[in-house]
Amino acid sequence: MSHSKMKSAIDTFLKGKMSRRDLLIKAGKYGIGFAALTKLMGMQVTSALAAQDFDWKKHSGTTIKLLMNKHPYMDSMIAELDNFKALTGMNVEYDIFAEDVYFDKVTAALSSKSSEYDAFMTGAYMTWTYGPAGWCADLNDFIQDSNKTNPSYNWNDVVGNLRDACSWSGVAGDVPGAAGSKQWCMPWGFELNSVTYNMRYFEKAGMKPPGDLVEMTDQAEYFTKNAGSNEWSYGIGTRGSRSWATIHPGFMSAYANYGLVDFENNGGKLKAAMNSQASKDFHKQWVKMISSSGPANWSGYTWYEVGNDIGAGASAMIFDADILGYFFNGNPENKEAGNFGFHGFTPNPSASAPTPNVWIWSLAMSNFSKKKDAAWYWMQWCNGPENAMAGGVKHNQVNPVRESVWASGDFDDKIRGTSPGYMEQYNSSIDGSKIHFTAQPLFFETTTEWAAALQEMQTGSNVDETLDKLASKIDRMMKDVGLA
Amino acid sequence: MSINIWSILKFFAYVAIIMFFLFPIAWIFNMSFMTNDEILRKVPVLFYEPTFKNYIGLWEGEIAIEGFATMYVYFKQNLINSAILSVGSVSVTLLLGVPAAYAFARYKFKGGEDIAFTLLSFRFAPALLIILPLNLYFSEIGLYDSYFALIWVYQLITLPLLLWIVRGYFEDISPDIEYAYRLDGHSWFQSFWKISIPLAKPGIAAASLLCFIYAWNNFVFALILGSSQIQPVTVGALAFITASAIPYGLIACGIVVSVLPTLILALFIQKYLVQGLSLGAIKG
Numbered sequence: 001m002s003h004s005k006m007k008s009a010i011d012t013f014l015k016g017k018m019s020r021r022d023l024l025i026k027a028g029k030y031g032i033g034f035a036a037l038t039k040l041m042g043m044q045v046t047s048a049l050a051a052q053d054f055d056w057k058k059h060s061g062t063t064i065k066l067l068m069n070k071h072p073y074m075d076s077m078i079a080e081l082d083n084f085k086a087l088t089g090m091n092v093e094y095d096i097f098a099e100d101v102y103f104d105k106v107t108a109a110l111s112s113k114s115s116e117y118d119a120f121m122t123g124a125y126m127t128w129t130y131g132p133a134g135w136c137a138d139l140n141d142f143i144q145d146s147n148k149t150n151p152s153y154n155w156n157d158v159v160g161n162l163r164d165a166c167s168w169s170g171v172a173g174d175v176p177g178a179a180g181s182k183q184w185c186m187p188w189g190f191e192l193n194s195v196t197y198n199m200r201y202f203e204k205a206g207m208k209p210p211g212d213l214v215e216m217t218d219q220a221e222y223f224t225k226n227a228g229s230n231e232w233s234y235g236i237g238t239r240g241s242r243s244w245a246t247i248h249p250g251f252m253s254a255y256a257n258y259g260l261v262d263f264e265n266n267g268g269k270l271k272a273a274m275n276s277q278a279s280k281d282f283h284k285q286w287v288k289m290i291s292s293s294g295p296a297n298w299s300g301y302t303w304y305e306v307g308n309d310i311g312a313g314a315s316a317m318i319f320d321a322d323i324l325g326y327f328f329n330g331n332p333e334n335k336e337a338g339n340f341g342f343h344g345f346t347p348n349p350s351a352s353a354p355t356p357n358v359w360i361w362s363l364a365m366s367n368f369s370k371k372k373d374a375a376w377y378w379m380q381w382c383n384g385p386e387n388a389m390a391g392g393v394k395h396n397q398v399n400p401v402r403e404s405v406w407a408s409g410d411f412d413d414k415i416r417g418t419s420p421g422y423m424e425q426y427n428s429s430i431d432g433s434k435i436h437f438t439a440q441p442l443f444f445e446t447t448t449e450w451a452a453a454l455q456e457m458q459t460g461s462n463v464d465e466t467l468d469k470l471a472s473k474i475d476r477m478m479k480d481v482g483l484a
Numbered sequence: 485m486s487i488n489i490w491s492i493l494k495f496f497a498y499v500a501i502i503m504f505f506l507f508p509i510a511w512i513f514n515m516s517f518m519t520n521d522e523i524l525r526k527v528p529v530l531f532y533e534p535t536f537k538n539y540i541g542l543w544e545g546e547i548a549i550e551g552f553a554t555m556y557v558y559f560k561q562n563l564i565n566s567a568i569l570s571v572g573s574v575s576v577t578l579l580l581g582v583p584a585a586y587a588f589a590r591y592k593f594k595g596g597e598d599i600a601f602t603l604l605s606f607r608f609a610p611a612l613l614i615i616l617p618l619n620l621y622f623s624e625i626g627l628y629d630s631y632f633a634l635i636w637v638y639q640l641i642t643l644p645l646l647l648w649i650v651r652g653y654f655e656d657i658s659p660d661i662e663y664a665y666r667l668d669g670h671s672w673f674q675s676f677w678k679i680s681i682p683l684a685k686p687g688i689a690a691a692s693l694l695c696f697i698y699a700w701n702n703f704v705f706a707l708i709l710g711s712s713q714i715q716p717v718t719v720g721a722l723a724f725i726t727a728s729a730i731p732y733g734l735i736a737c738g739i740v741v742s743v744l745p746t747l748i749l750a751l752f753i754q755k756y757l758v759q760g761l762s763l764g765a766i767k768g
Contacts, residue, residue, distance in 0.1 A: 071727055075553060095712040095713075096723075097707075097719070099725075099727075100725070105708065108619050108708045112620040113620070115623070116623060116629075233526060304725055307727075307728070307730075308729070308730045312520075312524035313526075314524075314526070327729075331552050331553075331728040332550060332552060333521075333729050333731065334520075334728075335520075
């Protein structure tokens with residue numbers, strides 16, 4: 001009896017006619033614990049989907065295989081996977097690899113045209129290689145087909161900038177999302193690059209989070225100079241390894257905020273623009289900040305070191321992915337967990353709002369899959385509105401890519417309750433967020449060269465000369481492939 | 485009694501050398517009993533309450549982080565995979581490599597040296613050069629993701645190594661001993677089994693250990709040619725690093741556990757190892 005009453009209460013909740021608090025009170029009244037409640041909710045969502053005028057059982061009995069990166073998004077998907085299996089009667093197998101080797105595995109599988117995997121996790125940048133090479137399917141063929149896509153899928157609920165960022169025409173210099181673009185992947189979770197700071201340290205120093213890049217440099221210097229007698233070791237954490245991953249987070253977000261670009265596009269011919277005078281001035285400021293107040297072994301820093309340092313209390317703030325701060329803030333194994341504040345950051349004093357460069361964990365379909373339609377069933381469920389809501393509210397699917405999740409009171413409560421400033425950071429940053437790089441097939445090679453140049457400048461090379469050398473080297477690389 | 489200053493200096497030099505080589509290992513062992521908080525203190529902690537949490541988590545494969553998430557590690561399976569792949573590879577190598585080494589050492593036949601050098605050249609080719617074509621073929625013929633396929637591919641590493649090392653040992657053994665044994669009415673196989681192999685045992689043991697270490701440490705073949713179900717410790721260990729924390733204690737624990745099999749094996753065959761290496765040293 002209480003079970004059926006609870007199901008009816010969940011139904012009311014899912015229709016938006018009951019608050020989360022009321023639902024929890026009702027669950028308590030009927031003696032239903034939180035774990036049982038979430039399970040019931042999953043079942044109820046599955047029943048609601050099954051009731052749609054859409055044949056979810058079309059591929060019943062089919063097994064698909066996924067290639068996944070070890071990530072909280074993947075954990076969140078697996079936690080809900082039984083609902084998908086119950087809904088469709090399909091079986092899902094998956095291989096999980098650590099991020100350090102994940103993309104090697106993906107590249108090997110796709111370049112050898114293996115049909116082993118039907119769908120896989122990827123980043124939007126990677127599809128600039130995979131898409132034009134014919135390794136992944138154009139998802140427009142599925143999204144636009146009402147016979148293949150369930151009526152409540154609502155593609156337009158996915159944040160527009162992210163939808164655009166995951167599509168591209170394949171022509172170097174064309175803006176992602178422009179007319180003629182193919183949808184190489186679909187956004188699943190994403191990160192904005194903002195400031196995460198240790199509130200305890202900032203309070204002790206009597207500071208507010210930085211207003212611009214110069215203030216950030218000054219604050220970072222203060223923390224580094226005063227590290228001796230305090231808990232922290234240095235001021236600002238950013239990535240520094242010789243990799244594209246050093247350029248795309250805080251660095252590119254700040255670079256774009258100053259109105260700077262990586263390439264000038266002259267009718268499809270690209271010319272490196274890192275050595276413009278404004279770019280040189282920006283690099284000098286960035287290098288000054290890293291040299292005076294970054295970590296001692298900055299040139300080896302990746303996501304993990306940056307996160308680890310703020311988690312352990314070694315750095316006072318980071319300019320990196322917002323979810324990096326979110327995850328490390330939430331994990332009680334980290335010493336400073338719970339002490340982080342979040343801040344939408346506008347590095348350029350003349351700019352009106354942040355312009356974070358985005359990284360988007362996305363889902364793509366292998367073009368060599370022999371079960372594309374079945375794989376699409378999993379994909380539309382995985383980033384569909386119901387599963388996105390479950391991921392955002394019940395698990396760690398943060399940042400969610402659907403506007404409906406951001407607008408949900410439950411998600412808002414959850415984030416505001418754990419991460420001060422996070423919602424404000426999102427709201428101030430999302431409009432200016434996009435991929436600020438020029439889409440081109442040598443993205444990884446050129447950004448790795450850029451990171452190498454940054455390392456040289458950090459160790460004392462002349463900024464102007466290093467950037468001139470970098471630009472001419474990149475121009476040569478582009479010329480070799482007929483793009484300059 | 486006069487104090488010999490050189491003896492004292494020598495003693496301190498030995499201590500310094502031992503410290504230099506053993507300190508990282510000792511510190512990793514130490515870390516495996518610490519919590520992340522203790523490991524990441526600004527001033528390193530020397531005295532702490534040891535915890536077995538890391539070893540328990542590694543064994544159980546599940547580490548619950550209260551109020552956040554549950555971390556799953558498949559290290560036990562990775563360890564079993566490493567053992568299957570390494571033992572399997574060395575066994576196949578011994579089966580094929582020892583008779584082949586004997587043949588190359590004892591018999592001169594047309595194209596013999598060319599074949600031996602071709603086998604050696606497998607060691608020259610960078611793994612990344614051959615891995616993609618292999619992936620393509622293995623997918624075509626249904627060998628992707630199998631222990632059999634990986635053991636086969638591991639022969640590229642282990643077989644030339646064993647063949648060339650053991651060949652040298654067979655060449656060092658005088659054939660007259662074998663001839664004398666065969667004059668007593670024994671067959672060729674009996675002389676190979678009862679005379680040649682026991683005499684070359686130190687070399688075979690040393691080469692086997694090296695093959696085992698190379699197979700155990702291999703990373704790229706299993707990564708590309710297998711699913712996550714058959715990955716060895718070298719690939720599996722990377723999964724400790726997560727988006728929300730680097731559990732250094734767990735990583736240290738994984739290192740300690742994954743070094744143990746090689747260490748135990750080396751201790752067991754230490755006697756042969758020393759003989760094997762010294763035999764090689766006085767050759768020529």
